[in-house]
Amino acid sequence: MTILDVSKSYVRIFEELTKIPHGSGDEKQISDYLVQVAHDHNLKVVQDSSNNVIIYKDASLGYESHEPVILQAHIDMVNEKNSDSHHDFTKDPLELVVEDGFLKAKGTTLGADDGAGVAYIVSILLDSNLKHPPLIGLFTVNEEATMEGAFNIDMDLIKAKRLINIDGEEEDSSITGSAGGMDITITHPIHRQNTQQEGYCLKVRGLLGGHSGAEIHAERGNSNKIIARILHTLSKEGTIQLSTFKGGLKINAIPREADATFTMKNDAKCREIVDKCIQEIQKELEFTDSGLVVTLEKQNIESIIDEKTSQSIIDYLYLVPTGLRHKSDHLQGLTTSSENLGIVDLTDTTFEFGLSVRGALDSYVQDLADEVQTLAKVFGFDATTENWYPAWDYMDKSPMRDTMAKVYKEVHNGKEIQMYAVHGGLECGIFKGKCPDLDIVAIGPNIYDVHTPDEKLDLASFDRTYSFLCKYLENL
Ligand SMILES: [Zn+2]
Known part of the structure; x- marks a missing residue:
């Protein structure tokens, strides 16, 4: 020394x-x-x-x-x-x-x-x-x-x-x-009913994650979006009722893990559909996030959210844009706008989604935030913005x-x-x-x-x- x-x-x-x-x-x-x-x-x-x-x-x-x-x-x-x-x-x-x-x-x-x-x-x-x-x-x-x-x-x-x-x-x-940016929080009250039935637990693990400013260009998997996509696909086969959905730790980190528990009517093909989704997503992420592991297990479900709200949550999360949006032609390698669906959390009485948007121009930030908020409005959810900073x-x-x-x-x-x-x-x-x-x-x-x-x-x-x-x- x-x-x-x-x-x-x-x-x-x-x-x-x-x-x-x-x-x-x-x-x-x-x-x-x-x-x-x-x-x-x-x-x-x-x-x-x-x-x-x-x-x-x-x-x-x-x-x-x-x-x-x-x-x-x-x-x-x-x-x-x-x-x-x-x-x-x-x-x-x-x-x-x-x-x-x-x-x-x-x-x-x-x-x-x-x-x-x-x-x-x-x-x-x-x-x-x-x-x-x-x-x-x-x-x-x-x-x-x-x-x-x-x-x-x-x-x-x-x-x-x-x-x-x-x-x-x-x-x-x-x-x-x-970049400039801001955080957007989407919330809505939920009503739970008690139940006793067999359902499923879906888990996403093994993703690389990273900072939503520094790594969003790498097109890595977003655990929240992966769960939303699988649930969305399942919901076309049989009605889904969510019990829990939790993913991500920080609004400005690409989420690496997420868990959801739910019940499904007409679930005969549930596992088959999930397996197909997993294969497809793993193939898509083969070169950017190859460690993805998704598991589906049976689980006893004790409380559920009504069908309509469950479907709204799944559809919103499926639709809300996330990841790289634009790249610069002028400055090589620069991401000029992106979104990150960092946090999803269903509590006993509300749900909360946290997104951060970034842009190389303030107008990008404003536009992306507007898009996320407008989508929330279509679904009847509340959207608030905070932590704005200029580009x-x-x-x-x-x-x-x-x-x-x-x-x-x-x-x-x-x-x-x-x-x-x-x-x-x-x-x-x-x-x-x-x-x-x-x-x-x-x-x-x-x-x-x-x-x-x-x-x-x-x-x-x-x-x-x-x-x-x-x-x-x-x-x-
Ligand atoms: Zn410093």
Whole structure:
């Protein structure tokens, strides 16, 4: 094990950050720490009511007439630990470990997402030897949960048209756009009647799942949709009455598992129909999600929902769109719109379906949400929307991007930086929504396995990306 080299200011600052608790929603201490740092170095600072911090630094000599630049990072981290770790995220400092050139935290997330970005910005703000335009250090809270810091920021405090977001995880690439989205919840009351009869239990297992922003393009199976499809097929043969239906854990995760229990009239062909469906779906998923396992077992059913509501639920879930909808012709590989039927849950008195929709343009999001809601209306179900966030639409002309590409090439001996837009939501979209002509780039050092206790920061990449960032500022 090696010792962390704290002779570099950004490494020393990063180490400081790991001593202060800063899980999402628990940023007061780290926010106060940043304010103190600014005071100690006579930098103008504002802490807003959300605990966002804004620190201002004048241009260096000769850069006074240059347009100001916002340097932005989020100050919260995802608190995750191994089951055998006794770490208390509300008070314990992280236990840092250096191994094979990587910085890790023992048994917990490291918070390099986004402590690396925070450390860079503080280091730049405190260094009087750098050349740069007027700088605005913007430190936002709660990016990982609600993005409330970005939503609540008063743009009058950050009057600039150029922003560098330092929340990237790949040194050799830069993000150029992100998705907008929202969540939709469909609900309806249900009435159960007690019964005692033999029915069935249908289970879907073995799917890959994944994040609905990062993996929806992979066309993996959706356990909720698979159950709905099988039940829909069965309902053409004999009346189905649902007892339970539960699938998915998070609205923004492609559901991997789902279970339904039900009764069926005229069930002589039930197993035959299910087997045929399974074969067909397995064949369809042969190359994208080959682990699918569906089981059908007899089960005693003790309560059921009436025939009409059962059929409505099955038909709605069968019809509601999910998965990849559109891909970009302009930006290769980019998903431009998608839906994810993340959650299905029948309780004693209601049912609830949770869908998240995403789009590279706000109009896509609006259109998909409208479609899902209209379908709900046709069935007489309630639909509510929440957690809306705007898209960061790719800008064809971006001087910030052009300069970045040029400087990256110089610093990396002719190597080109990769640029791509993502289908996940970023704070950049929110800033862009508030200030449409903001020119944004997003960068960061190599960080692996973020949001898990295996999170690790590549220290050589941490050094290189800092040098690159300083050089970039010099050219702005
Ligand atoms: Zn992050």
